Amino acid sequence: MLPFQLVIRNLSKSYGELPVWDGLNLTLDSGQVYCLMGASGIGKTTLFRILLGLEKPDGGSFSLKPPPGCGLTAVFQEDRLCEAFTPIDNVKLAVGKSLSRRQIAGELCRLLPQESLSRPVSTLSGGMKRRVAIARALLAPSCGILMDEPFTGLDEQTRHLAIGYVKEKAGGRLLVVATHQEEDIEALGGILICPFGQAHVPSSQTPPLPRT
Amino acid sequence: MSPSPRIRKIGILLFWLAVWQIAALLIDNSIVFVGPYPVLCAFRNLLPTPGFWLSVGSSFGKISLGFLAAFFCGLAAGSLAHRFALLREFLEPIIRLMKSVPVASFVILALIWIGSANLAVFISFLVVFPILYVNTIAGLENTDQKLLEMARVFSVSPAGRLRCIYLPALLPYLISGCRIALGMSWKSGVAAEVIGVPSHTIGENLYMAKIYLGTADLLAWTIVIILVSTLFEKLFLLLLVKGVRLCFRFSW
Numbered sequence: 001m002l003p004f005q006l007v008i009r010n011l012s013k014s015y016g017e018l019p020v021w022d023g024l025n026l027t028l029d030s031g032q033v034y035c036l037m038g039a040s041g042i043g044k045t046t047l048f049r050i051l052l053g054l055e056k057p058d059g060g061s062f063s064l065k066p067p068p069g070c071g072l073t074a075v076f077q078e079d080r081l082c083e084a085f086t087p088i089d090n091v092k093l094a095v096g097k098s099l100s101r102r103q104i105a106g107e108l109c110r111l112l113p114q115e116s117l118s119r120p121v122s123t124l125s126g127g128m129k130r131r132v133a134i135a136r137a138l139l140a141p142s143c144g145i146l147m148d149e150p151f152t153g154l155d156e157q158t159r160h161l162a163i164g165y166v167k168e169k170a171g172g173r174l175l176v177v178a179t180h181q182e183e184d185i186e187a188l189g190g191i192l193i194c195p196f197g198q199a200h201v202p203s204s205q206t207p208p209l210p211r212t
Numbered sequence: 213m214s215p216s217p218r219i220r221k222i223g224i225l226l227f228w229l230a231v232w233q234i235a236a237l238l239i240d241n242s243i244v245f246v247g248p249y250p251v252l253c254a255f256r257n258l259l260p261t262p263g264f265w266l267s268v269g270s271s272f273g274k275i276s277l278g279f280l281a282a283f284f285c286g287l288a289a290g291s292l293a294h295r296f297a298l299l300r301e302f303l304e305p306i307i308r309l310m311k312s313v314p315v316a317s318f319v320i321l322a323l324i325w326i327g328s329a330n331l332a333v334f335i336s337f338l339v340v341f342p343i344l345y346v347n348t349i350a351g352l353e354n355t356d357q358k359l360l361e362m363a364r365v366f367s368v369s370p371a372g373r374l375r376c377i378y379l380p381a382l383l384p385y386l387i388s389g390c391r392i393a394l395g396m397s398w399k400s401g402v403a404a405e406v407i408g409v410p411s412h413t414i415g416e417n418l419y420m421a422k423i424y425l426g427t428a429d430l431l432a433w434t435i436v437i438i439l440v441s442t443l444f445e446k447l448f449l450l451l452l453v454k455g456v457r458l459c460f461r462f463s464w
Binding site for chain 2: 053054073074078082090093094096136
């Protein structure tokens, strides 16, 4: 894939009277992993929704010039899976003809136990559903993936597994991961971005509770 | 120790049968109030006659035909009305009319228009169509918007959206709509037959029971209607759920 850039210029968004952010500028290169950090409610999800075309910005613009016929996919904040269907069905729905069911099963096997692949998603645990959502976003044809807190609900081991899988499957694509976890940046080999203009206070710097 | 639910149910049923029997003995008039035993006898006398099976078959065929036609038409019209807001506004007065006009008025109109032979088909269609139409729209409106956004982001094909997002949202509404519609189609279909008296139908037999003051026959036929409509309801819902499940499993 040819390298490309995602350029965000002066983007602003508000809900009624309440401004989310004003004059957001950001330039992101394909082939990199960006870790988007910022306090809850600062507008990470809103930015993703605008980039995915699900919401319109109030002002400013963004340009994404990927090779023709490929766009952005996402891991949403919620899993957004079709509950009555199996993990394979769910991934197949998103990837279309680009992968066979056998190939999908092979990929999902690396993140999930074999027996879970033919069960309806509604019977899976929260962590399993999350991994299906991650696999779906990575396996669908795209030139960039936006992940909104993708590793929530995963235990230490599966988190490690999922991060390894994300790094391997990212390829030359653009990857933006919204996270609250400092250690994700290092584990993903990512670049920290805090475009919302607010200084980020790492959790390690919060003052310890006074001993009584 | 309390008895198991099944034994309790049978006990309650026997209790009310006994109340029925005692009331019949006290009133002692087989026209005004008939006891359970004469009804059972009337039922037993009906079963071996070919006329009985012909009437049940004919009414069953007509009412189910009207129901099935209305099921598919209601589903199609509801889907289109959900998709095209203008069509929905256009259909609104017609649906209101179908829901509010008494069945008896429609029966008289239908007798003038199409005669009594296919009366039950027409009436069961008229009663079922608005129920299915309204439930289809409600189900589609209840579709998970978040899943639709997901489908947009991943460019999911229309067939995929239908199978994985719309159909699961629609199914509970279809089932509850059909439950109501199935009972209604039988009640109104038979009522129409009693008014129109088409030959070889359940309604005609009810009418005859009225003329000859055959209360036992009336109740026997009523039991037949309940049995046949319950059977049809169970069978249809089973087929509906199985059909949709098959659609879920079908790999593409």
